[in-house]
Every structure is written in C-alpha cells, then in structure tokens.
Amino acid sequence: xxxxxxxxxxxxxxxxxxxxxxxxxxxxxxxxxxxxxxxxxxxxxxxxxxxxxxxxxxxxxxxxxxxxxxxxxxxxxxxxxxxxxxxxxxxxxxxxxxxxxxxxxxxxxxxxxxxxxxxxxxxxxxxxxxxxxxxxxxxxxxxxxxxxxxxxxxx
Numbered sequence: 001x002x003x004x005x006x007x008x009x010x011x012x013x014x015x016x017x018x019x020x021x022x023x024x025x026x027x028x029x030x031x032x033x034x035x036x037x038x039x040x041x042x043x044x045x046x047x048x049x050x051x052x053x054x055x056x057x058x059x060x061x062x063x064x065x066x067x068x069x070x071x072x073x074x075x076x077x078x079x080x081x082x083x084x085x086x087x088x089x090x091x092x093x094x095x096x097x098x099x100x101x102x103x104x105x106x107x108x109x110x111x112x113x114x115x116x117x118x119x120x121x122x123x124x125x126x127x128x129x130x131x132x133x134x135x136x137x138x139x140x141x142x143x144x145x146x147x148x149x150x151x152x153x154x155x
Contacts, residue, residue: 005098021136027080028139032131050066061114072112073099077146099145106137 042065049057070092074085085095110130 005074006017018076023080024143025135026139026141027131028075028135028137029078031133031138031142034072034076035069038072042068050076050122063093064098065091066093068096069099070096071095073142073146077143081143081146083147084151088152095149098148099142102141102145103138106141107134110134 042061045064046058046061049061051057054061067089073095074087074092077083077085085091113130
C-alpha cells in the first residue's frame, strides 16, 4: 500500500514538472514572438525620437522599451501562470528594466556561442536548438521576475 502511494506521488511530481516546464517554454516562445513584432515597431520609435531629441529621445525610447517588456510579461504572467501583477506605470517601467537586465545577462552565453562557435559554421539546426533552449530559459526568467510585482490582496 505504501509503495503504491509513493508511486502515485512520484507520478504527480513528474506531471507537475512536465506541466511547469511546458509553461516556461510557452511563456518564452510567446514572449519572444510578441517581442519581435514590438521590437520592429520600437526601432522606428527609437529612430524618430533620436532624430528629434537625441539624448532625451534615446532615454525616452528605452523607457518605451521597458514599458513594452514589462507589459508583455504582465500579460503573459496573468494568462499562463494566473498571477496578477501590478500594472501601474512605475511598476511596468521597473519590471521591464529588471527583465531587460535579467534577459541580457542570461543571453551572454548565447552571444558568445554565436560569435565564436556558430560563426564558423552557421546552420539552421544550431539556430533551432538555441531557440528551443532559450525559450525555456526566457520563460523561466520572465516567470520568475514577474512575481516581484505580484499584487497582494487583503482578505
């Protein structure tokens, strides 16, 4: 009887691990897809703001980038993880900034690999492998940054 109970607990843990891993992957993939489209828009905003405001425009453009990153992550965290995160402007700005720094740090190994390893023999397989690996990593990072701004409800 006890052995059967342990098997059931292990199966539940395996299911939970698989489910959580798939959520990280989904979060990372959706974050990347949404970000790619918004980044294209952001490049035009950056060019416009820098053309008219130089340093001030550059600063405003990065603030817009941080708002975008924070907004994407708040939306995905709510939908995928069912965690309500603060959505006020200051929280979004800081959330986006922290997420930007965290993703920048975890992408350093990928940049090194691309420049030193894949530059000699770039291929589609390496690109796909990096995309899959970094979808999990990005999802993990984004999902763990968001709860820093989780809304607390009083009962």
